[in-house]
Amino acid sequence: MGPDGLLEPLITAADRALRAVCGLVEASRPSPAQDLRSDLSDAERREAAALMRVNHAGEIAAQALYHGQALAARGESTRALLLQAAREESDHLAWCEARLAELGSRPSLLNPLWYAGSFAIGAIAAVFGDRTSLGFVAETERQVEGHLDEHLSRLPAGDERSRAIVRTMRADEARHASSAHAAGAPRLPGPVRALMRQTARVMTHTAYWV
Numbered sequence: 001m002g003p004d005g006l007l008e009p010l011i012t013a014a015d016r017a018l019r020a021v022c023g024l025v026e027a028s029r030p031s032p033a034q035d036l037r038s039d040l041s042d043a044e045r046r047e048a049a050a051l052m053r054v055n056h057a058g059e060i061a062a063q064a065l066y067h068g069q070a071l072a073a074r075g076e077s078t079r080a081l082l083l084q085a086a087r088e089e090s091d092h093l094a095w096c097e098a099r100l101a102e103l104g105s106r107p108s109l110l111n112p113l114w115y116a117g118s119f120a121i122g123a124i125a126a127v128f129g130d131r132t133s134l135g136f137v138a139e140t141e142r143q144v145e146g147h148l149d150e151h152l153s154r155l156p157a158g159d160e161r162s163r164a165i166v167r168t169m170r171a172d173e174a175r176h177a178s179s180a181h182a183a184g185a186p187r188l189p190g191p192v193r194a195l196m197r198q199t200a201r202v203m204t205h206t207a208y209w210v
Contacts, residue, residue: 009071016086020063020093021115023107027094028087032168033161044156049105050208051151052162055169056096057108057207058144058200061118062089065140068122069133078130081183085137085176092172095165102161108207121199134185139193141177143200145170 019025040048066086073079100107108114125136148170155162188196 016063016067017115017119020060020067020090021111023097025063025090025093025097027091029091031095031098032164033095033099036160036164038156038159038161040156040159044159045103047154048156048159048162049100049103051155052096052099052103052165053105053108054204054207055148055151055166056093056100057111057114057203058147059089059093059096059169060108060111061114061203062086062140062144063093064115064118065122065136068119068124069126069136070122072123072126073130073133074126075130078133078183081179082133082137085179088172088176092165092169095169099162099165109210110206114203114207131184131186132188134180134183135188136196137180138177138185139188139196141173141180143197144173145177147200147204148173 038048063086066082066089070079070082070086073082097107122133122136126133148166151166152163152170155166
């Protein structure tokens with residue numbers, strides 16, 4: 001591919017990055033939180049905000065991972081699957097950001113770092129081929145499902161708005177993992193899965209506070 005052919009994908013990738021990091025993403029689906037109420041104490045509001053900040057940071061990372069993989073994908077069917085998942089994940093991003101505002105809080109200050117690192121990981125994964133890239137999707141979504149299950153157990157019982165968002169996110173993540181498996185995703189080696197868990201743990205623990 002010549003310089004002209006490479007320029008358009010790079011511009012598109014930069015546009016997606018700016019939209020995700022700068023909060024310019026709009027949801028294509030109504031928020032699962034609409035018409036629900038939340039009655040929280042100050043302490044519960046702070047805990048809910050910290051957890052939703054982690055979820056928002058996770059969605060920033062998911063956007064970046066998919067965008068990086070799509071940029072380097074070899075097959076059009078794989079690229080289409082990745083971009084469709086990214087579009088659905090952008091709903092999660094918008095819902096989490098709106099919920100943070102309702103809770104009087106803000107996204108992680110390190111979102112540009114989360115995006116850059118995840119984009120690089122996605123692009124590197126895609127270099128090893130579409131099947132490896134799909135394996136990353138399946139494993140990432142499997143780990144995110146566990147992370148969201150933990151948050152459902154930690155969110156205040158009265159925070160039905162946040163809980164509805166997280167439940168819908170979890171259902172979408174499971175569907176994305178199933179789609180990747182159906183497309184031929186292999187099981188990643190144990191050391192790679194462990195490294196992914198450790199990387200996610202650093203991000204989630206940091207985003208809880210920063």
